[in-house]
């Protein structure tokens with residue numbers, strides 16, 4: 001057995017069926033045997049500008065040669081961190097955003113939820129600690145993210161992690177208000193929601209959901225955290241995904257597409273009023289932050305990637321191509337083994353496998369993904385079915401190919 005314990009992989013099986021990826025180019029990746037796969041998932045929802053962009057590799061190398069890593073704790077900083085914070089702040093869906101850098105999406109969620117609690121503490125309301133999230137939501141696998149996560153299996157067997165977290169149905173905004181009232185609004189710190197639920201099954205919000213959610217949060221003095229780890233950086237056609245729903249959250253978490261995965265990076269965009277209690281000359285320190293927050297080489301990767309997204313018009317493609325991705329997968333609905341094809345808001349979609357089939361055969365979705373892969377397409381296995389989120393540079397003909405491979409695989413499989 002290999003010594004590598006795969007994240008979200010069955011220890012024995014992952015080791016005995018491993019696919020060794022070797023290189024990538026555009027929307028394709030190649031394994032060690034030279035087999036080519038269409039990357040239907042942009043790795044793990046992140047390779048937004050595609051694989052093999054040498055400009056990003058060169059920006060990383062240049063920064064690594066100059067100053068690879070250096071602390072930003074206290075008042076230490078570096079030019080790429082300042083530049084990327086400025087770039088993101090200008091484009092964030094809130095005025096004068098502060099940008100807090102971390103290493104990935106999970107610690108972005110930790111940062112946003114801790115900051116929400118600490119914000120209320122600074123405002124003299126330390127009892128505001130409850131965090132409301134949604135069934136099917138995914139917010140990473142650290143303490144807060146696990147506790148607020150809405151996929152039951154991901155919370156099992158860890159004992160109590162973060163107390164005072166509550167879930168409501170993902171598609172019922174009135175349930176959020178009812179939960180705030182039930183808990184008492186003087187107890188609620190924040191609501192966290194993905195613009196489009198990703199890993200929990202690809203569920204776009206019902207029409208008007210986010211506008212109503214913003215109003216509810218305002219009415220009760222509750223902070224709204226948009227978890228845009230998947231939805232940002234063009235996935236929904238804009239920088240932070242929520243612009244699509246014309247709201248301004250109090251905090252936005254981001255990761256993945258910020259570097260298109262060329263190096264790990266995450267962060268939180270923080271509205272001015274949330275930063276205000278920490279911004280006075282005599283304010284307390286927000287005693288939080290990972291060693292590699294603002295790491296200069298990761299910052300250089302983020303800057304190079306963001307310029308490519310903007311300068312080459314890639315950012316908008318998540319919205320431009322969303323209909324084509326959905327249309328390419330829709331024919332899968334005619335198979336008995338498929339319950340439905342979901343998506344249409346941003347370049348992400350899911351093919352849900354019929355629940356009775358999954359109940360009878362718990363390995364069904366994994367095997368379907370294996371067939372699809374043997375036919376030259378990478379997908380992501382979710383509890384309900386397969387997810388698709390190709391690089392934003394994908395061409396319409398490649399989306400057609402993606403749909404054809406899925407249909408062909410279902411035919412073989414049934």
Ligand code: PLP
Pocket residue numbers: 103104105106107109138139140141194198199227228229230255256266
């Ligand atoms: N939040 C959302 C919405 C995500 O989709 C993810 C990862 O997929 C995370 C948080 C966690 O990010 P990471 O895996 O970088 O810790």
